[in-house]
Amino acid sequence: MKFAFVTCVQIGLSCIESIYEINGSLDLLMTLPDDKSVKKSGRIYLDEFAQSKNIPLIKINHINDQSAIDAIKEHNIDWLFIIGWSQIASKEVINATKIGAIGAHPTLLPEGRGRAAIPWAILKGLDKTGVTFFKMDEGVDTGLILGQEEVPIASTENATTLYSKVNKAHEILIKKLYPQLLAGTVTAHEQNEANASYWEGRKPADGLITQDMTMLYVDRLVRATSRPYPGAFIQNDKIKVIFWSGFTSKKAIIDELYYEFKLNDGYFYSDDFESVIL
Numbered sequence: 292m293k294f295a296f297v298t299c300v301q302i303g304l305s306c307i308e309s310i311y312e313i314n315g316s317l318d319l320l321m322t323l324p325d326d327k328s329v330k331k332s333g334r335i336y337l338d339e340f341a342q343s344k345n346i347p348l349i350k351i352n353h354i355n356d357q358s359a360i361d362a363i364k365e366h367n368i369d370w371l372f373i374i375g376w377s378q379i380a381s382k383e384v385i386n387a388t389k390i391g392a393i394g395a396h397p398t399l400l401p402e403g404r405g406r407a408a409i410p411w412a413i414l415k416g417l418d419k420t421g422v423t424f425f426k427m428d429e430g431v432d433t434g435l436i437l438g439q440e441e442v443p444i445a446s447t448e449n450a451t452t453l454y455s456k457v458n459k460a461h462e463i464l465i466k467k468l469y470p471q472l473l474a475g476t477v478t479a480h481e482q483n484e485a486n487a488s489y490w491e492g493r494k495p496a497d498g499l500i501t502q503d504m505t506m507l508y509v510d511r512l513v514r515a516t517s518r519p520y521p522g523a524f525i526q527n528d529k530i531k532v533i534f535w536s537g538f539t540s541k542k543a544i545i546d547e548l549y550y551e552f553k554l555n556d557g558y559f560y561s562d563d564f565e566s567v568i569l
Contacts (some may be wrong), residue, residue, distance in 0.1 A: 293389075302374060306374055316344075322348065335420050392426055393468075395423070402486060405432060421439055500559070529569055534559075538560055
């Protein structure tokens with residue numbers, strides 16, 4: 292059984308390392324060119340790992356590039372992992388494998404198909420999320436489910452801590468799934484379309500805090516957009532103030548340590564911020 296892995300972010304690298312921790316192996320790695328998406332959240336490089344494990348590594352601009360398809364066929368890949376990769380694989384890529392391609396999505400599918408899963412889970416006030424590994428088809432996050440791992444969300448969760456939990460869930464799940472794939476014993480089941488929901492992509496500008504917002508929403512927004520994301524912020528013509536954490540209060544607090552911002556139903560305070568001159 293031959294495996295390949297496509298990724299350019301930390302969650303993908305964590306999965307790769309987890310495979311080797313259980314004495315598994317990979318026959319091909321694919322990632323972005325070094326100069327592409329340098330500012331992408333969690334961007335990593337696979338050169339050192341590939342060299343240490345003697346794994347062929349190719350760099351592609353897009354998963355559907357002919358060079359990627361050719362490499363999958365040349366290495367006789369049975370299963371192709373595509374994890375931490377925002378581009379959608381074509382039918383030609385999937386069919387280039389002998390058995391199929393496997394995607395991972397940081398929700399309990401079919402809930403939360405789409406993008407920005409970690410920020411949305413916090414913004415929506417969910418008490419749990421998870422990670423789903425699925426056999427890819429031509430849809431977006433619609434394939435047969437191969438395994439899931441639940442992740443609890445605390446009331447004070449922020450993007451940093453939830454990203455870490457989701458990363459760990461990927462590691463746990465791939466350690467369960469890889470031996471099943473290797474032995475040919477993996478089971479799959481269809482997603483329940485009646486429970487499907489779609490979460491839209493988010494842009495850095497969506498982190499803007501305005502005075503008409505409520506304390507509840509701003510608290511969630513700041514936590515949801517904290518590192519590794521761009522952060523929640525306020526802005527005028529000359530300066531942008533980015534908040535990485537903070538708290539809300541119904542009453543004004545007189546304390547020079549905190550940055551204060553008035554909201555619809557109270558105040559937001561932070562001593563964890565940075566100012567950028569525009």
